[in-house]
Amino acid sequence: MSINSTNRSPAATDEPHGSLLISGAEVITMDALTGSTPVRRDIRIQNGAIAEIGPDLAPLPGETVINGHDRLVAPGLVNAHTHSWEALYKGRYDNLPLELWMLFSYPPTGDVQVSPEMVHLRSQLFAAESLKSGVTTIVDDVLEIPHQDFDQLDAVVRAYEQIGIRANVSGHVVNKPFLETFPFVDSMLEQGLLDRVADLPVPTTEDYLQYSTEAFARYSGRGAGRISYMLSPSAPQRCTDDLLVGAAELARKNQAECHIHVLETKTQAVTGHEFYGTTIVKHLQRIGALTPETTFAHGIWVTDEDIEIIADAEVSVSHNPNSNLKLGSGILPWRKYQKAGVNLGLGTDGCSSSDTPRLSEVMKSAALLHKVSGPDFTQWPSVQEVLHAATLGGARSAMLQDRVGSLEVGKRADLVIYDLDTLAFTPRNRLQNHLVYSENGSSIEYVMVDGKIVVDHGRLTTLDETALRGEVRARGEEIRGWQDDLDSLNSAFMSGFTQMYQQAQARDIGFTRFLG
Ligand SMILES: Nc1nc2[nH]cnc2c(=O)[nH]1
Structure with missing residues (x-):
């Protein structure tokens, strides 16, 4: 999907400073009205928050527009x-x-x-x-x-x-x-x-x-x-x-x-x-x-x-x-x-x-x-x-219910845009069911936090992932070294704790939770 701008070139991290419109997407709002049932909506994001949600929002002059055709938007x-x-x-x-x-x-x-x-x-x-x-x-x-x-x-x-x-x-x-x-x-x-x-x-x-x-x-x-x-x-x-x-x-x-x-x-x-x-x-x-x-x-x-x-x-x-x-x-x-x-x-x-x-x-x-x-x-x-x-x-x-968790006017714009033209969403039956049972992250196109695009077509915009992976790998021996040292120190407790665990398992407390 392309980001279109009426007046200016889009930047991967558009918003929170400008105004951004996601137009014509299927939206799972998780609000009290529509819950997890997708509805066709436009979403306007300003100053990091959801400013408007409606079926037919006209782009503002200079606003960046994300074309939501073939896209599902859901709360982060x-x-x-x-x-x-x-x-x-x-x-x-x-x-x-x-x-x-x-x-x-x-x-x-x-x-x-x-x-x-x-x-x-x-x-x-x-x-x-x-x-x-x-x-x-x-x-x-x-x-x-x-x-x-x-x-x-x-x-x-x-x-x-x-x-x-x-x-x-x-x-x-x-x-x-x-x-x-x-x-x-x-x-x-x-x-x-x-x-x-x-x-x-x-x-x-x-x-x-x-x-x-x-x-x-x-x-x-x-x-x-x-x-x-x-x-x-x-x-x-x-x-x-x-x-x-x-x-x-x-x-x-x-x-x-x-x-x-x-x-x-x-x-x-x-x-x-x-x-x-x-x-x-x-x-x-x-x-x-x-x-x-x-x-x-x-x-x-x-x-x-x-x-x-x-x-x-x-x-x-x-x-x-x-x-x-x-x-x-x-x-x-x-x-x-x-x-x-x-x-x-x-x-x-x-x-x-x-x-x-x-x-x-x-x-x-x-x-x-x-x-x-x-x-x-x-x-x-x-x-x-x-x-x-x-x-x-x-x-x-998390005590954040006033800020995130659903796509509603006034909440922070923390959301995910999924590409529906993927294997995980093909064929398109109930999109909310696909999201729970079929989607594994491979359809994610954009992730926004506070209206800022932090993942753009699978790429982090705020951090160099290749460098990060490289650094963790480069320090792998050091990391495994202290982990191995700790493992050998703490393995001394194994037999005592195994006994304690077994004693607890043997206790009858009147119920079991191994099958819910
Ligand atoms: N799963 C689990 N992780 C922890 N990390 C620190 N304490 C705990 C604990 O009690 N359970």
């Missing part, structure tokens, strides 16, 4: 849960359940020394593949930070500002000693297996809240408003209650997301009963840590009562089916959440547990996976539900 995808930290771990691990996989991806020995330069590179790599696959917003629960300086988060934010992606970035925190975050560690303690990590310092609640207060001032609004800071207590069992409550309060005060891993595995469900004598969700409710700003990442091993609590508290849940499958975590109860009215987003999780930031793969998995949870096909996920989760649902959970 929102990756509601990921960790750019893992971008360099793509293709590295397989066949490890979460508790064992985490020993390698998040080494408890605390020996990770990644330079800000490497963090910058890794963030570029992650954002580049996200944008090229139609993901315009990422909720990036970045990394474990020492809560002392901002060097690493600065490097992440610089990368995102430059490449032009929208992002929530977090300071991820664990503030309980490693040994106290798991059940069944007695035999490991006796064997002295955990001596190495017993004395590792953890930040205090005050450290984290102070760090986060500064981070709000430092990052929110950066990248012309595309960057937001969010709170991220790692998981209830890994944090003290006062930190969980303090983080929820600070998120509320700043109208920011509070992002927590909750009940991803059976081990964690068992941990809840061991630590709190009740479910983790009920515990969070009891201490007052559940608010509409809260997003649970995963939320698989929940009881029916937990789901009611989540719905009443207006907590969102980010569903990460590909990561959950790869780590053997279980299957989220999709229909139960939907029936309770819980807002669902979709996430890839990190590249160590799902190997790609492409949310389109997750959409397809979500649409397919829950069909095996029961024979009643009227309860299976609809394409509308899946597309909602991948756009507006994710935007709501």
